[in-house]
Amino acid sequence: MHKKSILLIAGLSFAALGTAHAADLRTQAISATCLSCHGPNGKSGGAIPSLAGLEKGYFVQAMKDFKSGARPASIMKKHAAGYTDAEFEAMGAYFASLK
Numbered sequence: 001m002h003k004k005s006i007l008l009i010a011g012l013s014f015a016a017l018g019t020a021h022a023a024d025l026r027t028q029a030i031s032a033t034c035l036s037c038h039g040p041n042g043k044s045g046g047a048i049p050s051l052a053g054l055e056k057g058y059f060v061q062a063m064k065d066f067k068s069g070a071r072p073a074s075i076m077k078k079h080a081a082g083y084t085d086a087e088f089e090a091m092g093a094y095f096a097s098l099k
């Protein structure tokens with residue numbers, strides 16, 4: 001199996017473990033695609049910033065700025081491009097809830 005798929009599956013199972021959180025399954029599934037870079041459960045051990053516990057307003061603004069290009073990014077413009085503002089809000093609430 002391709003390494004990326006393994007990481008994605010690992011991310012999805014981490015998200016599944018988090019079903020106690022309020023986020024709906026779809027939000028958890030799209031958020032899981034972020035975890036291969038941002039770390040299991042949104043906690044990064046490396047150079048890429050953690051998403052867990054980010055303030056929701058900050059997260060939403062960051063995603064909008066990546067999407068518009070207002071905030072320079074190596075990779076996040078591509079990841080932000082596929083989502084709507086409503087999805088940024090839902091993901092923001094989810095990541096803010098992760099401790």
Ligand code: HEC
Pocket residue numbers: 030031033034035036037038048049050051059062063072073074075076077079080091
């Ligand atoms: C391929 C690796 C990768 C993936 C997948 C990825 N990111 Fe990122 N993310 C980065 C990098 C690298 C940065 C630093 C900015 C840059 O260079 O693009 C970043 C930065 C961010 C930041 C800014 C954090 C801060 O503290 O300012 C947010 C928010 C973010 N990503 C959210 C997401 C979300 C939500 C997803 C899934 C939809 C996602 N990322 C998927 C690599 C990734």
